[in-house]
């Protein structure tokens with residue numbers, strides 16, 4: 001067995017390897033590319049393949065994020081080992097190399113998946129039993145859990161006209177963000193939802209711009225976005241309403257505007273990841289809890 005760095009020439013075979021060996025997930029080639037080479041923090045030294053006779057038998061991709069508030073974190077973004085090659089220490093060897101680099105680069109902690117803002121899933125799906133065993137053996141501790149919800153887009157209308165009229169009478173304008181809304185939207189995000197800065201920037205890169213906003217007294221007071229991560233998979237979010245503007249149905253209207261867009265893109269389902277207020281999504285769009293994720297962390301000295 002040799003361990004090599006992932007190169008663009010491996011893209012198709014590595015994505016196929018994930019499709020075969022991560023059986024609860026989808027991994028089209030375009031998504032694998034987004035999760036690896038298109039990640040702004042992509043580091044070839046953290047994207048490793050184990051190969052035998054030129055065939056991929058193991059894959060592990062890590063990334064380091066230098067978050068403004070919570071510091072430097074090393075993430076294992078993706079991992080899989082060929083079924084017939086498991087329990088031979090392959091994932092351990094790949095992890096050892098990645099872990100050493102995390103330590104060298106001064107990471108304060110390591111986490112599994114959840115490599116926000118470009119992340120595949122918000123944690124480890126516990127149905128991957130072997131992965132639970134593996135990460136616990138590597139010294140990770142579960143510290144939280146979260147869920148993705150799914151919203152059926154097929155039979156719902158998401159009509160917001162009446163609510164929008166009512167809001168307008170209160171001086172609140174609901175609209176799709178335009179290019180010249182960028183600055184005031186970012187002012188709002190940086191003061192209220194700083195964590196989502198990059199996702200919101202991504203929404204402004206899309207055509208049409210994939211973020212709807214609420215304006216009150218010329219200021220942005222709420223937003224809702226989609227296609228900010230896992231592009232072309234029906235990925236909704238993030239969204240947020242300023243605390244003093246909550247309870248006026250602004251969030252519901254903005255959510256439905258995004259779901260309507262996702263419907264017109266041809267999606268049958270929207271994924272509402274890493275929730276969050278389950279009753280809110282259940283109420284407004286009949287979303288259901290779809291998958292559960294366990295969040296793991298290892299604190300480094």
Ligand SMILES: CC(C)(COP(=O)(O)OP(=O)(O)OC[C@H]1O[C@@H](n2cnc3c(N)ncnc32)[C@H](O)[C@@H]1OP(=O)(O)O)[C@@H](O)C(=O)NCCC(=O)NCCS
Pocket residue numbers: 021022023078079080081082085086087088089090091092093124125128129130131132133134135137138
């Ligand atoms: C998780 C995974 C990558 C582990 O790969 P692996 O090469 O088999 O892992 P290792 O051989 O290095 O295992 C190291 C240790 O982890 C633990 N471990 C791994 N798999 C285990 C299992 N099935 N049962 C119990 N313990 C396990 C053991 O302690 C093992 O050491 P040991 O064999 O000396 O007891 C592999 O099982 C896999 O590909 N699973 C499916 C994909 C997946 O779950 N990906 C994560 C979600 S995206």
